[in-house]
Amino acid sequence: MxxxxxxxxxxxxxxxxxxxxxxxxxxxxxxxxxxxxxxxxCGKYSFTGTTLDPTIKTITVNTFTTSAAGGPANLPIQFTEKLKEYYQRYTDLKVVPSNGDIILEGSISGYDVLPVAATASDQAAQNRLQVTAQVRFSNTKDESKNFDQPFSFYQDFPANQTLSQNESRLLPKIQDQLVLDIFNKTAADW
Known part of the structure; x- marks a missing residue:
């Protein structure tokens, strides 16, 4: 003691x-x-939350097309580049022009302005810009992971303003969220 x-x-x-x-x-x-x-x-997990098989080394992101009636003409190219950049930044995958271990392709299938939040006089108090991307994902190492599904996101803006007044502010946010949702579905397996 x-x-x-x-x-x-x-x-x-x-x-x-x-x-x-x-x-x-x-x-x-x-x-x-x-x-x-x-x-x-741990070979299959990383600090970014990806669960990609360690044998997957490359990704091909084919240029998205548009089948929506509306939106900027360069929207598919902007969206494709954002996808490539996100995968380069948050994975060790090499972006290749063709024959990647995983392949992303698709189209911008919706670009809609919808009225939301009606007022007492049955007029919209807010409008909503909603963008939908139809995405086809192919995994050459594990075909059970393949899918073809839509991803959609929106941002609201005041009804007393036009879309052209808000588009340059809202569209990057929508694209960022769509890219994140696609990444989570393909690389993080959420």
């Missing part, structure tokens, strides 16, 4: 609590270093 009190008194005189003994600090450092190496052993 006296030995424990002497150790505590020694530690307190040196300005350290008894809990932070030399052995405790070394053991803590050892645990921290070992736990930081743990994610490196």
């Amino acid at each position: 006296k030995k424990i009190e002497r150790v505590k008194n020694y530690e307190l005189r040196r300005g350290r609590p008894a809990v932070m003994s030399y052995r405790f600090r070394i053991w803590s450092l050892f645990l921290i270093l070992n736990s930081s190496l743990l994610p490196l052993s």
Whole structure:
């Protein structure tokens, strides 16, 4: 009992609590270093949340087309480039022009302005810009992951303003969310 009190008194005189003994600090450092190496052993997961098979090395993003009656003429090209950039930034995949291990393609199938939030006089208080992308995903390593489905997102704007007044502000937000949704479905398997 006296030995424990002497150790505590020694530690307190040196300005350290008894809990932070030399052995405790070394053991803590050892645990921290070992736990930081743990994610490196997990081949299928990463800090970005992707669950791509480690054998997948390349992606092809074919230029999207448009089948919607509306929207900027360069919308499909902008959307395709955003997809490529997102995969390059958040995965180790190499973007190739053709024959990738995974392939994304599709079209902008909807570009709609819809009235929402009606007022007492049956007029819209807000309008909604909604963009829909029909996406075909092919995984050459695991065909059970293939799909063909629509992704849709919207942003609202005041009814007393025109679409052209708001389009340049709303469209990037919509595209970013669509890209994130597609990425989560294809690379994060959500």
